[in-house]
Amino acid sequence: MHRSGGVRYDESIVRSILVKTASADYPVYVGSGLVAGFGNHLRKITGKRAGRTFVLTSPNIWALWGRQFISGFKPGEAPEVLFMPSGERHKRLSSIERLATELSAAGADRSSLLVAFGGGIIGDTGGFLAAIYMRGIPYIQIPTTLLAQVDSSVGGKTGVNLSTGKNLVGSFHHPLAVFADTDVLRTLPARELRAGLFESVKAGIIRDPRLFRYLEEKRDQVLACEPSAMMYVVSASVKMKAEVVGIDERESGMRMVLNFGHTLGHAIEAVTGYRSLLHGEAIAWGMLAALNVCRSRHLLPEKDARRMEQLIRAYGPLPGFRAKIPALLHAAGRDKKNKAGTRRFVVTSGIGRAHVIEDVTDAELAAALEPVLNEAAR
Amino acid sequence: MHRSGGVRYDESIVRSILVKTASADYPVYVGSGLVAGFGNHLRKITGKRAGRTFVLTSPNIWALWGRQFISGFKPGEAPEVLFMPSGERHKRLSSIERLATELSAAGADRSSLLVAFGGGIIGDTGGFLAAIYMRGIPYIQIPTTLLAQVDSSVGGKTGVNLSTGKNLVGSFHHPLAVFADTDVLRTLPARELRAGLFESVKAGIIRDPRLFRYLEEKRDQVLACEPSAMMYVVSASVKMKAEVVGIDERESGMRMVLNFGHTLGHAIEAVTGYRSLLHGEAIAWGMLAALNVCRSRHLLPEKDARRMEQLIRAYGPLPGFRAKIPALLHAAGRDKKNKAGTRRFVVTSGIGRAHVIEDVTDAELAAALEPVLNEAAR
Known part of the structure; x- marks a missing residue:
């Protein structure tokens, strides 16, 4: 894809930043086309994984970017989708209970991979779900808000709220990788962009x-x-x-x-x-x-x-x-x-x-x- | 305390087994008088901790052993008690939510310590509560059933059930120490002893x-x-x-x-x-x-x-x-x-x-x- 300003954007324009911690190392990819290319990237990262892939996302994000997301997967290989409504009030243990039950009913096991595709609420909840489902399964973050890209998707903090405060229960659980696609920021409301x-x-x-x-x-x-x-x-x-x-x-x-x-x-x-x-x-x-x-x-x-x-x-x-x-x-x-x-x-x-x-x-x-x-x- | 058989039982008759894992080392104490002496042991283990201590137990265990447990603490230093009813059906995220909210309302912070005092259900739930409360606080296990003493209190597995299966959500979180008091086994129903x-x-x-x-x-x-x-x-x-x-x-x-x-x-x-x-x-x-x-x-x-x-x-x-x-x-x-x-x-x-x-x-x-x-x- 070319832009008029002479700046060329394609898959090769992706920066990779390595997060190195005592317990895990993982790359954060920043660039354009990452959502559309995710199916390919996933194959590269996970190789010939035997496990299944599940995506947690919000109806809003899926309506905007679901088709692009699916486009990178081969027919029949598209992951199963779990939904969580937008809004901080859904970032609770009751959502974790429902989503974990859905994973289990769908046969997710320890070899399954969860992709958290959405803003910070999806990322925090999805990361925590991955942290505790069967005592931990791997996950990947695709943050879709600026706030999630620059902050919550990096660092391994996951969790949900209690009635007494935010993020009061959670885990440290690092993703396998983070894909921060700058394209998706274009569908972000201006106020959210500024807040991020x-x-x-x-x-x-x-x-x-x-x-x-x-x-x-x-x-x-x-x-x-x-x-x-x-x-x-x-x-x-x-x-x-x-x-x-x-x-x-x-x-x-x-x-x-x-x-x-x-x-x-x-x-x-x-x-x-x-x-x-x-x-x-x-x-x-x-x-x-x-x-x-x-x-x-x-x-x-x-x-x-x-x-x-x-x-x-x-x-x-x-x-x-x-x-x-x-x-x-x-x-x-x-x-x-x-x-x-x-x-x-x-x-x-x-x-x-x-x-x-x-x-x-x-x-x-x-x-x-x-x-x-x-x-x-x- | 003396027994007629000539075998002497006192606090010195305590065996200590060290659990060494990649992520933590901790002792399991096995012996007599550990519940009654817990207040003392705790001071030795934690030294001059600034943090507060909370105990999670069941009404049954507390009725049988609460007085002994309290007896080892100095007046005014007794820990705060959280209760969870007996029964596998309480080993759920809804209990975690309630207990975490109680901890938070009582002002528990990252320096607080949780003691899980009860059978396997208390141990698994309490361990998981400690694993995820503020992304992890230290905890100690005092298992009161044989099954919990020989199995579930050792190894760092914590978790609760979903409607679709047992222990489907949880964490690995090792205790600071385990106190397996053989005295408490005397109040265990015979069938539970055999099952353990x-x-x-x-x-x-x-x-x-x-x-x-x-x-x-x-x-x-x-x-x-x-x-x-x-x-x-x-x-x-x-x-x-x-x-x-x-x-x-x-x-x-x-x-x-x-x-x-x-x-x-x-x-x-x-x-x-x-x-x-x-x-x-x-x-x-x-x-x-x-x-x-x-x-x-x-x-x-x-x-x-x-x-x-x-x-x-x-x-x-x-x-x-x-x-x-x-x-x-x-x-x-x-x-x-x-x-x-x-x-x-x-x-x-x-x-x-x-x-x-x-x-x-x-x-x-x-x-x-x-x-x-x-x-x-x-």
């Missing part, structure tokens, strides 16, 4: 000054979802996460920096009932609040703080919300990353640098939240 | 001729639950399993020999709706059928076959049941150990020896089952 970009902004802030600059300079191309821009943004974000996860698979230390903006972002999501904001938008608000903590501690040059703030706002507008400080602090106290009472918090000391502090106080967080809440309530 | 002993009989058949002989010669002491006999039987069974699991943690080969009698035993359980037989009893019937397969293949000396049969019957009587061969073969086809159509089957070639064959046919299994079903239907 905040994780790339975070990647720039905490570890990749070059990506940070790219997002500053190429804002228009990125927001227009231009293939070369998405290719760069997705690969750079994945590479950053792969490096961090490779150093610290189980979040004993280093991996926690990925949580920049997330302590308060998660709290904002929880307090607003996961309704008014997309995940990335809540993280963006959380990053603005985290920057206030860094500022009041004089951790980073004001120039950097301002560039970070500007970059976050450049990918807005951020939808407003209403929340009270005590409720947010209470919700932040429930974060999985807290151990036995201490509250960990990720700060930045300059573009491309982040570290974890353990002594952040409620008063500090309240002061940092106040201007953010005022702005959000306008 | 079939796993020890299996241990003798597949790998431990000395245990096999002990079970032949000391039948009366074992069935009377004499402390020294239980100490030997439990330690030898645990040691056998620890060795096998140490060689093959994830059941890629060697570990499968533990499944002697289980392919057909599981099928019998499934077809009889998990109602008429206890697990160990179904395994005993399954071993009798497996011996028929070995005989018709001339795999083992008739003298050994007869001793094995006699030993199984010595720990009977086995309750009868009714089942049809096609239903059993169908149920056996669903076993987790089958990979992509091949049917694996464990055979013995003599006392203390077992291996896996892959070419067992339905006709062979049918012929092996026939006399067993006739006997069971009487």
